[in-house]
Amino acid sequence: MKGFFAFVRKEFLHIFRDRRTLLVLVGLPVMLIVLFGFAISTEIRNVNIGVCVPDQDITVTRLVDKIDRSAYFTFKGWYSSPEDVDEAMRRGDIDAALMFGEDFSSSMLDADGAEVSIVTDAVNPNNASMEVMYLTNIIYGYFCEDMQSYTDGAAIVPNLKMLYNPQLKSSYNFVPGIMGLILLLVCALMTSVSIVKEKETGTMEVLLVSPVKPIGIVFAKMIPYFVISCVVLIITLLLTIFVLKVPVEGSFFWMILVSMLYIVLSLGIGLFVSSIVKTQIIATLIIGMVFLVPVMMMSGMLYPIESMPYVFQLIAQVIPAKWYIEAIRKIMIEGVPFVFVLKETGVLLAMTVVIFTAAVKKFNDRIE
Amino acid sequence: MDIMDSIRVQRLRKGYGRGLPPAVDITDGFSVSGGELFGIIGPDGAGKTTLFRLLTTLISPDEGDATVQGLDIIKDYRKLRTIIGYMPGRFSLYPDLSVKENLDFFASVFGTSIEENYHLIEDIYCRLEPFADRKAGNLSGGMKQKLALCCTLIHSPQVLFLDEPTTGVDPSSRREFWETLARLKDTGMTIVVSTAYMDEANRCDRVAMMKAGCFLEVDSPRNIVEGFDRRLIAVRSDDMFRLLQDLRSIEDVGKCYTFGDTHHIVLKENAVCTPEDISCILSGKYGHTGVEAVEQPATLEDCYMNLDG
Numbered sequence: 267m268k269g270f271f272a273f274v275r276k277e278f279l280h281i282f283r284d285r286r287t288l289l290v291l292v293g294l295p296v297m298l299i300v301l302f303g304f305a306i307s308t309e310i311r312n313v314n315i316g317v318c319v320p321d322q323d324i325t326v327t328r329l330v331d332k333i334d335r336s337a338y339f340t341f342k343g344w345y346s347s348p349e350d351v352d353e354a355m356r357r358g359d360i361d362a363a364l365m366f367g368e369d370f371s372s373s374m375l376d377a378d379g380a381e382v383s384i385v386t387d388a389v390n391p392n393n394a395s396m397e398v399m400y401l402t403n404i405i406y407g408y409f410c411e412d413m414q415s416y417t418d419g420a421a422i423v424p425n426l427k428m429l430y431n432p433q434l435k436s437s438y439n440f441v442p443g444i445m446g447l448i449l450l451l452v453c454a455l456m457t458s459v460s461i462v463k464e465k466e467t468g469t470m471e472v473l474l475v476s477p478v479k480p481i482g483i484v485f486a487k488m489i490p491y492f493v494i495s496c497v498v499l500i501i502t503l504l505l506t507i508f509v510l511k512v513p514v515e516g517s518f519f520w521m522i523l524v525s526m527l528y529i530v531l532s533l534g535i536g537l538f539v540s541s542i543v544k545t546q547i548i549a550t551l552i553i554g555m556v557f558l559v560p561v562m563m564m565s566g567m568l569y570p571i572e573s574m575p576y577v578f579q580l581i582a583q584v585i586p587a588k589w590y591i592e593a594i595r596k597i598m599i600e601g602v603p604f605v606f607v608l609k610e611t612g613v614l615l616a617m618t619v620v621i622f623t624a625a626v627k628k629f630n631d632r633i634e
Numbered sequence: 635m636d637i638m639d640s641i642r643v644q645r646l647r648k649g650y651g652r653g654l655p656p657a658v659d660i661t662d663g664f665s666v667s668g669g670e671l672f673g674i675i676g677p678d679g680a681g682k683t684t685l686f687r688l689l690t691t692l693i694s695p696d697e698g699d700a701t702v703q704g705l706d707i708i709k710d711y712r713k714l715r716t717i718i719g720y721m722p723g724r725f726s727l728y729p730d731l732s733v734k735e736n737l738d739f740f741a742s743v744f745g746t747s748i749e750e751n752y753h754l755i756e757d758i759y760c761r762l763e764p765f766a767d768r769k770a771g772n773l774s775g776g777m778k779q780k781l782a783l784c785c786t787l788i789h790s791p792q793v794l795f796l797d798e799p800t801t802g803v804d805p806s807s808r809r810e811f812w813e814t815l816a817r818l819k820d821t822g823m824t825i826v827v828s829t830a831y832m833d834e835a836n837r838c839d840r841v842a843m844m845k846a847g848c849f850l851e852v853d854s855p856r857n858i859v860e861g862f863d864r865r866l867i868a869v870r871s872d873d874m875f876r877l878l879q880d881l882r883s884i885e886d887v888g889k890c891y892t893f894g895d896t897h898h899i900v901l902k903e904n905a906v907c908t909p910e911d912i913s914c915i916l917s918g919k920y921g922h923t924g925v926e927a928v929e930q931p932a933t934l935e936d937c938y939m940n941l942d943g
Contacts, residue, residue: 272742276731283730468726472785475690476743477716633692 269478273486280460281490291456291494295448295502302440303510310338310396316360318345325371329408330364338400355387362386362397441506442594443567445525446587448502450532450561451553452495457536458549460487466545471633480631484540488533495529515601521594524611528590531618535586538625561587589613638704639665640793640824641672641689646698648684656696657684659847666826666840671819673835674828675938676844682828683723685844686797689826690720703792716744719791723798725778729771733762733781736770737788744789754821755784758814776807783814794818796827800834812837832935841934843941850941855934862932864888864940867909868896871922880920884912891939898930900940 281288315333319326322344334341342360345351351363367373367381384401388394461484464470473483499522506512514521535557543549562568564578565587571579582588593610596602604611642665649656658681666672674682687693689702691711700707705714727736737759741748752759758780765773770781779799786794796815800808812834819825827838835841835855842852851858871877878897881890886905891898901907909927916922 268745269743272739276728276735276739279731279735280728468722468724469728471687471692471722472720472726472740473743474692475715475718475720476740476789477745478743632694633687634694 269476270482270486273478273483274489277460277487277490281494287456288494291452292498292501294451295444295498296505298444298448299441299502299505299510302444303505310393310400312337313339313362313393313397313400314342314360315339315401316342316345316351316354316363317366318348318351318363319366319370320368321370323371326366329405332408333364333401333404336400336404338397339404351385355385360387361393362401364401440567441502441510441512442591442598443565443587445499445502445594446528446565446567446591447558447561448498449495449525449529450535450557450587452498453491453529453532454536454539454557455550455553456494457484457487457491457533458540458543458553459546460491461537461540462543462546462549465540465633474631474633481626481629484537484629488537491536492529492533495532496526499525499529512598514598516597517604520604520607521597524590524593524597524607524614527611527614527618528586531586531614531621534618534621534625538621538628541625541628541630560585564588565591567591586614586617589617638668640668640670640703641666641826642701643689644699646685646688646695646700648688648693648695648698656847657681658688658695660685660698660849662849664842664849664852666824668824669819669822670824671815671837671839672824672826673838673841674826674844675830675832675835675841676828678830680844681847682844683797684847686720686722686795686826686828690718690795691715692720717792718795719786719789719793720795721782721786721797721799723801725782727770727778727782727785730769732767732769733773734766736781737784740785741788746789748788751788751790754787754790754818757817758787759784776803779803779807779811783811787818791823793824793826796825798828798830801830808834832933832938835934843938845941851937858937859932859934862937862940864903864932865901865905866930866932866936867899867901867912868893868926868928868930869899869912869916870896870924870926871916872924873922876920877916877922880916880922881912884915889940893935893939898936898939900936 317326317330330341333339339362342354345354345363348365351360351365354360355363363385365383365385367383370382373381382405384398386394386397464473464483470483474480503514507514536553539549539552543552560581564571564574564582565585566582567587571582571588574582589610593607593614596607596610597604642663643660644663646658646660647656648658674685676682684693688695688698689700689707691707691714694708698707702714703717705717707714728739731739737748741751748755762777762780762784765777770778773781783796783799786796800811803811808831815825815827816837827834829835838855840852840854841858843850843858851861853861869877869881874895874897878890878892881887881897881899884899886901886907887899888902888905889900899912909929913925913927916925916927
C-alpha cells in the first residue's frame, strides 16, 4: 500500500512539474466554454431585414417595429416590390425580408386569412432556417397578444412555443457537449499518454521488476487525473452557471454523480488504449481519431443524432459521450428527476464495466 | 544459498516474429553461483538485452527452463521480481523528478526507505548528494548511471542485473562503477553484467561470450585467454589502411582486424610462418615501408574477435 501511495504522489509531482500541460488542461475548458458560449454560436443576431408591403397600415408598422426591437433583427427599410427585395438581397443589404399580401390588415378577418411570406437568403441554410423560425415566432407572438386586444379572440393563431430553451440559446446545448468532450480529453488522453510514456522511456521495465502489482501502477495513474477531472468539472460548471448564465434546473447532486461516472469511464478508455499501444503518438492519435472526433460529430453535441443517416445513428449509440450528454441535458436543462436518466446512467455504467474488464484483461505485466 | 547456484539456465529460447532467427537461443545451459560477478560480452544484437529481460521476467521465453534464486522465471515471476534488481541499458528514471525524489520513489515502491539500505548505496550516493535537489534529467551521463544504480540497489536485491551500465560513461566513472560492483559482490550479491568493454570483462569472475543468441564460451577471463590456441601477430606499417587489405590476401592469415594502432592477425591452424616471414612478404611483395611484426599473447579482446573462427 505504501508503494501505491508513493506512485500516486509521484504522478502528482509529474503533473505539477509539467506546468504547461496542467495549464492547458485547466485552460482548455475555459477556452472552449467561452468559444462555444460566445463566439461560435448558432444563434442569429442583428439580421438585416427588409419589408415589402403594398399598403402600409398600423398593424404592419407595429409588427415591423416589434421585429426591429428584438435583438435578432435590424429593420433596414421598406421596399415597394419583390424585385427591389430581390436586388437588395443580392447586394447584401438585407438577409431576410417579409412580404405582406394585399390588404393585409383587412384580410386578417377573412376566412382565408392574411398572407405574409418570409424570404431569406439561404446561402447559409442553417442561418436561413433559424431566421425563418425566429421571424415566425415573433409574428405569432405579435398576433397572439395584439389581436386579442381588439378582436374577440376570434382569430385563432397557432401557438408555437419553444420548450426548455425559450430564447433558443445555443450555449444551453453546448455545455453538456463541451463537458463530454473535455472530460474525455483530460481523462482518456492524459492517462493513456502518461502510461504509454513510461513504456516509451523504459521506466516501465524498472517498475515491472518491483513488488508493486503492475495493475496498481496504472490505477495509481488514474487517481491524479480523476482529481484534475473533478476540478475541471467544477470550473466548467461555474463558468456555465455564472458566465453563460445557463441555469441548472435539475438536481446538482445527480449531475455531479453522472459526471463522475463518465470520468471513470473515460479513465477506463485511457487505460484500455494504453494497454494496446506502445507509443505516445499512437495513443494520442487513437484517442483523437477514434474517440474525440466521434464525440464532436456524432454525440449530438453539434448535430442532432435524429437527423443522421441510420447507420450513424447506430454508431452514435456506442459513443459514451452521447449518453452522457443526453443525461446532462436532461438533468441540467430540462430539470427532470433522476428516474428519467436511469437509462443513460445504466448504459454508462455498463460501458464502464466492459471497458475496465477489457483493459485489465488486455493489460500485460510483461513488456512484450 | 551459497552452495546453490544463484541462476540456473537449462535452455532458453526467445524469438521475435517468424522468419527471424531467435534473439536468444541457449541450449547448453549455464549457471551462475551465488555471489559471482558474471559478465556477458557480445556484439550489438547478440541478444544480451533479451537475455536480461528473460531472466528478469520482463518477457516470457518461447520455451525454456530457468531459475533465479531457485524461483522459476515463468511460474514464480511475481515473487522473483521482489528479490532482483534490474538496471536497463537506457537511462530509465524520471527526468522531471529530483535525484532525491527518484530515490525516494523507488525505495517506497519496494517497501523500504533510503535510510534502511543506505549502507548499500552510501559510497555512490555521497557523490550524488550535492545534487540531491537537481532534476535527474539535468545530470551528466555518469551521474545518471550512478543514480540509476542507487535506485536499483535501494531494496537490497539478491541478484543484480545490469545491462551495459557503463556505456557512454567516462573512464574514471567507469572505474568507480566497477569498484562499487566489487564491493557489492563482497556483500554476497550475485551480479550479472553485460558490457562492450573488454577491460571491464576482465574484472568479472567469469564471462560468457555471446553471439547470435548463443553462448559460445563461458569461463573465467584468464582461462579464456589461455585457451586461445592460435598464434597471434601484431603488424604495423606506414600505410595502415592498405596493410589491412594486403594482410588478408596472405595465405597463412586466418583473420585480420584492427587492434588499437596495430593490426592483429591470427594465423591459420597449421601455419608455420613467423613474424619475420610476414614482414618480408609485406615489404617485398606489397612494397610496404616501416613494417613491424611482433608475435603477441592473446588478450580477451582477441578471443572475442575470434569467437567464430
